[in-house]
Amino acid sequence: MKPLGIYVFLVISHLSTVYLAPARIDPVETTNLEYLVDGDVISTDPRSSPEVTEKDVQDFLRQFGFLKDTYAVHNVGNRMDQALEDQTSLALKKFQHRMQLPETGTLDDDMKRLIAAPRCGVAELNSGNEKWSRKSLTYKIRSFPPSIGLDAARKNIKRAFDEWTRHIDLNITEGTRSNADIYISTEKEIHKDRLGMECRFSSNSTVAHAFFPEIGDIHYNNMLTYSPEQFFSATLHEIGHTLGLEHNNSRTSIMFPMHIRYHTKIPLQDRSALLAMYDARRIADRPRKVSLASPGPRLCSLPKIDTILNDASGATFILAEDYYFLLSEFNPKGKPISTKWPHLPTNIDAAFTCHSNKTFFFKGSELWVYAEDQLEAGYPRAISSELPGLPNDMSALYQTRAGSLIAVKGKHYWFYNPAKKPPVSSHFPRLVYDFRGMPVNMDAALHHTDGRFYFFQGRNYFTLSTKGFTVGPGQPLESKWFRC
Ligand SMILES: [Zn+2]
Ligand SMILES: [Zn+2]
Incomplete structure (x- = not known):
């Protein structure tokens, strides 16, 4: 039997070789280290991907008219499955x-997320470019999703x-009479439209559908439970159809058919599409926006920060308590x-892009994901389900060059490699003392x-040495990050 002391020593020395080098490593030593090496294996998204069956894929493609229902019938015997598979591909x-x-x-993680996303049931095109001919319209809420409730439904729809x-230049208000121009209702899977024709939701993932002008009715799916964010974002999307807009291939558009983001306002591209159909409202008529946000503290008065991140454009932001600060500005005031x-809460634990x-925010046991400052649909979710382990x-989290994540809490750290199963090995958590000089x-x-790794504590920052596993001495934030 091996002497225990030596065995333990061997394991630790092996681990310290394996896990400690977020920076460059000699290629000869990299056989077990592929995930820490600055290679070109860039993982695009570290999250675990949703479960999607072959049938889900086919239903999805059928709904959008890319797969014909009748195809399988024409194929007989053993060749049928193969043929359907080819056809699906x-x-x-x-x-x-x-x-x-x-x-x-093929089904990559990105495709799986799109297929699993709730979506709109409108499939046809507004080929006649139909739009409303009158400038004043009314709507009526006949029924509303029970998960939302009448008051919230009325408020969100308005x-x-x-x-x-x-x-x-169009006014649409909730009508007080029995009839209205636009009817809004919650419907079963198979229901009737205003003219008594059969209308159906093509799948359980269909959130709602709507009619182009000059009908404009909106049907919500009563089999679904809506969160307030999803209800508002879906309503914005369906009203887009009510006004005459079709689906759009751009993921940042409110008219993208899959609800992959929660929109709170109309993106510029959709505003432009709308203004190509309708006259612009004169500025004087526009309801004035009152800013209720009181200005926050100055950046340079912060005793510490909650998190720091670069957004997709490369701008660096600090978050502290209720406020965010853009670091390129001179001693800026915090903005809410x-x-x-x-929808992002205050006092964030950690964040990274x-x-x-996509920007990920962490607080407590939950995770929020934003793309272009819009919350992705379905978030917040549990960290334990999205990034298990x-x-x-x-306290902090950052992504290595190869796409893995290093999470820190107190004096411990965890290494998350999305390419491994499980992504966090049983060797973790380990102590941050593995990195000499790392602040606890x-x-x-x-x-x-700039390619480097920085750590922040109080009013100081620390830089990870590019050569080894050591962290340089603390420097005041003003010397690099704060313009005071
Ligand atoms: Zn739609
Ligand atoms: Zn319908």
Whole structure:
């Protein structure tokens, strides 16, 4: 039997070789270290991908008209499955082409997320470019999703109409009479439209659908439970159809058919599409926006920060308690966090922007993901389900060049490698003392656009040495980050 002391020593020395080098490593030593090496294996998104069956894919493609229902019937015997498989792959390629995605014909994580996302049931085009001919319309809420409740439904629907109509010369208000121009209701899977024709939701993931002008009715799916964010964002989308807008391939558009983001306002491209159909509202008529946000503290008066991040454009932000600060400005006043990232809570634990330009925020046991400052649909979610193995209440988190994550909490750290199963090995957590000079109880960490790794504690920052596993001495934030 091996002497225990030597065995333990060997394990630790092996680990310290394996896990400690976020910086460059000699290629000869890298056989077990692939995930820490600065190679070109860039993971686009570290999250675990949703479960998607072959049937889900086919239903999805059928709904958008890329796969024909009748195809399988014409194929007999053993060749049927193979033929359907080929056809699915071909249809997937067509879909990817239409959505301007890489045309692989295979299911990558990105495709799986799109297929699993709730979506709108409108499939046809507004080929006649129909729009409303009158400038004043009414709507009536006949029924509303029980998960939302009448008061919240009324408030959200009004807010969504106002969000669109403040840009154009069209007034749409809730009517008080029994009849209205636009009817809004919650419907079963198979139901009837206003003219008594059969109308159906094509799948359980269909959030709602709507009619083009000059009908404009909106049907919500009564099989679904809506969160307030999802209800508002879906309502904004459906009103887009009510006004005459079609689906759009751009993921940042409110008219993208999959609800992958929670929109709170109308993106510029959709405003432009709308203004191509309707006259602009005169500025004087526009309801004036009152800013209720009181200005926050000055950056240079902060005793510590909660987190630091680079957004997709490369701008660096500090978050502290209720406020965010843009670091390129001279001693800026804090602005309320929710004015830049809607629905994000205050006092964030950690944040980073991943290689696919999505920004992840962590607080307590939950995770928020934003793309272009819009919350992705379905968030917040549990850290334990999205990035299993990482702790709750973390102090800091950063992404290595190869796409893995290092989470820090107090004096411990965790290494998350999305390519491994499980992504966090049983060797973790380990003590931050593995990195010589690393501050214990750090506030934040950053993989900066200059390629280096920085750690923050109180009013000091620390830089990871590019040569080894050592962290340089603390420097005052004013010497690099704060313009005071
Ligand atoms: Zn739609
Ligand atoms: Zn319907």
